[in-house]
Amino acid sequence: MTAVTAPPRSEGAAKPELSDRARAETRLGQRLVAPAIVLMLVVTAFPMIRALYLSLFSYSLTAPEDREFVGLSNYLTALTDSLFWRDTFVTVLYMLVTVSVELVIGFVFAMVMHRVVFARGVIRTSILIPYGIITVVSGFAWQFAFSFQNGFVNDWLPFLDTDFNWFGDTTPAVIAIMVSEIWKTTPFMSLLLLAGLAQVSEDMIEAAKVDGATWWQRLWKVILPNMRAAIMVAVLFRALDAYRIFDNIFVMTSGAVNTESISFLTYRQTIEQFQLGIGSALSVLLFLSVLVIAWLIVKLFKVDLAAARQEG
Amino acid sequence: MLLCTGLAACSGGSGKPTLNWYVNPDGVDTLKALASSCSTADYDIEIQLLPSGATDQRTQLARRLAAKDSSTDLMSLDPVFVAEFANAKWLERLPDDAASKATDDDVLAGAAETVTWDDGVYAFPQWANTQVLWYRKSLAAAGGLDMTQPVTWDQIIDAAADNGGTVGVQANKYEAYVVLINALIQGAGGDIISDNEAGKDAKIDIDSDAGRDAAAVIQKLASSKAAQPDLTTSNEGTSLGQMFGGAGEFMTNWTFVYKNYEGLVDSGDITADEFADLGWARYPATVEGEESKPPIGGIDIGVGAFSKHTDFALEAAACVTSSEAQVDLAVNEGLMPSRTSAYETPELAEAYPPDLLQLFSESVDSGGPRPKSSYYATISAAVQSVWHSPTSVDPDKTPEESAKFLRDVLDGKALL
């Protein structure tokens, strides 16, 4: 992909006569980014601080005058609650399964797209359709596809009864949700991987071929190690996205039969039950868990964040 | 004002005020007609549609009211939410004259009871819903059931299972599943909670013999051949189609069913012979010998506490709940009246078989409402959480577990 070069700039150890210009440049730079920063913080930092504050209260919108300070007990309630841990487990499961499956399928798709010479536009156009489609629409499409009354999946799978109810039990319902999630987001994964693949030099692959490496060896010894950064960035982005899974669950099961994710639990507490106190505590916990996952992925896989942040 | 294009609701300022009436999507055509016929020289009534589930309806309304929204003038409320809304001071308390009119002697006792809270009246009963047992006569005959006598859940499950039929209920994880659970428990002489006025500190009775009887019925159905394949995701609509397919079914469902099937005859989807095979009886008994407690539902019309036109809204609410309005809803939409006088009109006598009309009003009169509590939404969600999925219900565990969970949730010690 496009190689990034830092803007040509003489970083010549702070020459005194440049300091005025540098100061002016800093001023201009800060002014230009100010609106973006303010907007991003108004909608995230400010509500997050408010969530931190509200999480210390027992506070329900339906009985606002009963609001009382309870310290950290909302956190204690959440962290000792079996529902919280069950939902966390389910969420982690969604994340692990969807990201792994997407990584494999996405890589195959990327290989194909990398190779293909004919019909390149057609392939790339069609792969953007799932990417662009509304998640809610994807959820509906798959929900109806799995429905035994109006769908086709039971028809097409010979080992299933025609009246098998996919949404009647946890395992099949979780699978159905995962299918919708994977269908919709694999294209994103494969495009990121395609970008990584483009950076693997053909010469190295040729050289390996000349040395008698099999296709499999070339894949593992040359191609994959060289697109490590792309893979890790793709995994990081998709994993954090998958951990926030919400739309598909809302549309397909409304969280019934234990398919609820941690985002869905938080949503229900704040928006449906109006429990702003405990809901805020869950919001904070959700935020922290996303940070932990990001940190884990970065540490475990040594993702080059500078690459993701384009610091060139 | 950017947002007001095409929205009469924003006309504000001078001119005639518009009252927004938030309705649940039940019988919308007739409600629209009512809205225009109840509009006067002083105001226009405009319909705003709510989502279809009771829980979603509550969420949407409560969010507006929590935001002290002045454009919520009139709202159609499921009776179970009147207490919560009144308690949160989101509903205008009816002035004495309106209150006595809303709950006069003409109103069925079961319906009048739903609009009172804390010695005040907070809404006008509009229509009263109840469930009866709908069944295929040929299926009941094959099962050897005498439908003129009260039948039990055991009997209909066995009769259906032995004769290739099914039993249709509402057991998805939503409000109507609590309707079923509550009716089963009350049918066995019990309650989910009692001492409801105590709010959070209400007494929890679900862990009782009645609770276990109710769980036994659900367990029996879930493990029976008579269970429909979508039992765990079933709602009021999913089992309608089973009535005239195959051997047919027994189905507990609301009053709209009659008009629904009648409409299918008109459109040619079912034959007149099939329709003639449709039977109805009182809601099944949980335990033999104990009278069943048919579920009660319906819609009450409340006036928003933050409305700018309270007087007009009160007047409009009285108009859309009048006896004539109720007759229209019953005849066109199958939504039964909450006023006795409406049941006695010639229009209803013409639209419904007399024994069905009698069954409806009898069921409303002797029915069992769901717990009236300002924490109803919490209670309902907690019950759903433990009793769903129906395939996991176990009389030895489920009632006990749900009692414990309910206590923890009300005490704020457990997440819901």
Add this chain to the structure above:
Amino acid sequence: MRQKIGTVIGCALILAWCLLPVAWIISLSFKSQTAITNGSPGFLPASGDSAGWQNYQDVLDNDQFRRAIINSVGISLIATALSVIIATLAAYAIARLEFQGKKFVLTTALAIAMFPVVSLVGPLFDMWRTFGLYDTWPGLIIPYMSFTLPLAIWTLSAFFREIPWEMEQAAQVDGATSWQAFRKVIVPLAAPGVFTAAILTFFFAWNDFVFGISLTSTERARPIPAALSFFVGSDPFNRPASLLAAGAVVSTIPIIVIVLIFQRKIVAGLTSGAVKG
């Protein structure tokens, strides 16, 4: 040879993967509503179950859905336009200027891209109802802008770094005024990037569901995804699958049109925005 066959099979797989579910939802949208109530399994409408264009007619005649289309189009376009303008300023600074706080901007953007949206809607709902932004267009436009800014900033700064800014000076040397130099040289070079950022931003806003259901409560501001999820047909007890499918198809048409026209730009934007190396 073997590789070629593999690639052909792979292409077929990709096409099936991407298009089959779309074909399914289109097929479903032609099943009649009575067929849906009675149950009509199978990929294609059974004979006699076809509804023709009836479902599309019904959906487009539905006031709530029509309002939702207006809301979604309006809100997404406004959010996109504002977000791209603000992101352009920031990206220019990041690509061209050396200033204190650059790291902070990039880190904030990255953090926000990872932010769990659901953890914000509670407090945001509470704030919006205090400010009177609840259930209004600005109430959705503001969060959409904030959450699309990171993507827009990344994409744009990647593009801006590629621009040979020396050409501007060269043009000025050749006698052009600085405005002319900017308009004739820089704008054409930067435009594709701005365009790409706009498309990706629009996709985000169009797709959003969490804000859409949490910060609205009537058709005044409710966008398409939320409207679809609350959609009620003539029978309140049955989800009107085929009507929903028709609505889903309608809501997907703009996406398909954009994808058909701008395929190259989107691919370039997605890949340059996220992976550098």
